[in-house]
Amino acid sequence: MIKHPRGTVVAALAVVLALAAGCSEEQAATKLELTAALPDQVPSGTVLRLGDPQIQAIVGASGLDKELSNVTIEWANISGGPQSIQAFRADKLDCSAVADIPSLFAAWTGTATKIVFQSVTVDPLEHPIYKLGVAPGVSVTSLADLRGKKIAYSAGQAQGALVLRVLQKAGLSQKDVQLVELTSTGDSYVTALGSKAVDVAPIGAQNIKLYETKYPGASSIFTGIRDDASTLYCLTSAVEDANKAAALKAYIAVRTKALLWANDHPAEYAKAYYQDTQGLSEADAKAVVEIGGTKAIPANWDAAVTRLQETADLLATEQNHDKLDVTTLVDRRFEKVQAAAAGDKVVTGDAA
Template sequence: MITIPRKALLAVLATVLATGAACGSEEAATRLELSAALPDKVPTGTTLRIGDPQIQAILGASGLDKELSDAGVTTEWANISGGPQSIQAFRADKLDCSSVADIPSLFAAWTGTSTKIVFQAVTQDPLDHPIYKLGVAPGVNVASPADLRGKRIAYSAGQAQGALVLRVLQKAGLSQKDVQLIELTSTGDSYVTALGTKAVDVAPIGAQNIKLYEAKYPGATSINTGIRDDASTLYCLTTAVEDADKAAALKAYVAIRTRALLWANDHPDEFAKAYYQDSQKLNEADAKAVVEINGDKGIPASWDNAIKRLQETADLLSTEQKHDKLDVTTLVDRRFEKVQADAAGDKVVTGDAS
């Protein structure tokens, strides 16, 4: 056994403590208050871990990926989007930001994961380009939301689809007691399969999947919800936006992401090929059809209406799902509002109707 003299051991311990204190001071120096201005300069080597598959494809197709790297931002892309996957990755500290609708930010808060929305986009003519339609199983008679009474409806409490179901019921004057909600997480084509096999009568499915669903299952139908469902955000761990280096990188990313969405509006065929054909493996005709169905994205000059809609949804879910009341203004980082509006320039949407 080797014995270290007490004096030498104390010296080593003092050095370790001093080093730890220095590191702690260095980390504290990089912390950015949420009320502070966003830094402009991205330190070399700053990395963002992002789940944003559509934008990843658009950046590559448009050449904007080079501008991102020229800005000093290194990206680690994750094939993740949507609430359940992103929240799980946040909790494991494997992800900084993810593209989602607005509902995941609510459930992150309700389940103890602190996040901030740093990007808002809207669909131009949202009622003409719904994100979801209500798929109806073959042989089931549902011609309007009023016909949902007594039906078995696929439902995922923590996803945008679940919130949409509750909003549709509310608009139709129905309650959860008037229907049978079947807990089923929407992953891949799980809702389509559930409808096709008649495990449920009704399920909210992506508008781009309706054509495929109705072609695959004879007798399958669908109806419009008549409800605006176009929320599109990028949300990040609060610790990411509190990190001065990552906040600077996010400022650059949000600006370039804005331009990427606008590029996709102007280059629908290239967007269809880069994402829906090359990444999602649709054929050319279906890829172009999906882009047309989804409509163009707009960058709002103000987030006021988006926040208002999110608060209304939070209040509904608090009542229907017995969650704590939530002030959604605590979930948005409005420092990025001007960043994306400035990046959009004269293409910014000034009349984001409620």
């Protein structure tokens, strides 16, 4: 055994400590304050775990994936509140595409998230996300007819919030109807209507034709309520990671361009997502895209935040949640990123 002089051992120990300190400083430097500017440079090898299947298909079809060469994206076939919150809690996902409700329920259930993207629908009342499906043999031709009806209801999903807003518009309370707790997954609401387990349920507008064809005597009505909220929300810890924040900045710009590309290439969009990944026929895929209308990027998020606050206040009252300041859930640093990417195609006024 070779014996090292004491001085050599001390020197070696000093080097080890210095390297350890350097590593600690490097790790600390990756923490980004929520008030700090978003980094421009994406370190090579940065990974984003995204549940954004529609945009995944569009990015691939449009060639926009080339603009994300410095970002390693691990795509997950996840979207919507229940799945995304579960994945967040298991630390399996950074961000997910959802409506506006999941961010509220994440906050109410102790999962810290930030909204980093907002889009809207042009002429939202003419292109609703949902219509109210009515079970065969049940007479509902107006919102007033909902009194006494069994209505499918999922508290933590956009459909649940829509039901409460519909009741509010109709001048009805929860006591005036029978809310049937039922999570909306796949065609669960369609099946519940078809079997007459419920009288009424919010159904995605693209599924209404299928529902009415499958069940003779089925019908549907418009809600007359704006329901086009569409966001990308992320774990706060992901946004606080400097490397991921830089990658998100790049992704939000590409995501913006992807939505606008889909507007200009509806046939390619229909094929890339609804045909190739959802298994719809060419005709049905085309119909779904037409029903969905044109998506747009708002010049700012003021109107979206106001609507989110109104929804949060309604849910706090109707579902006995704590009052919530929704500005704490929105990372408006990304507002300028998507507006810049959209350029002169941003929208203002009622559409936003």
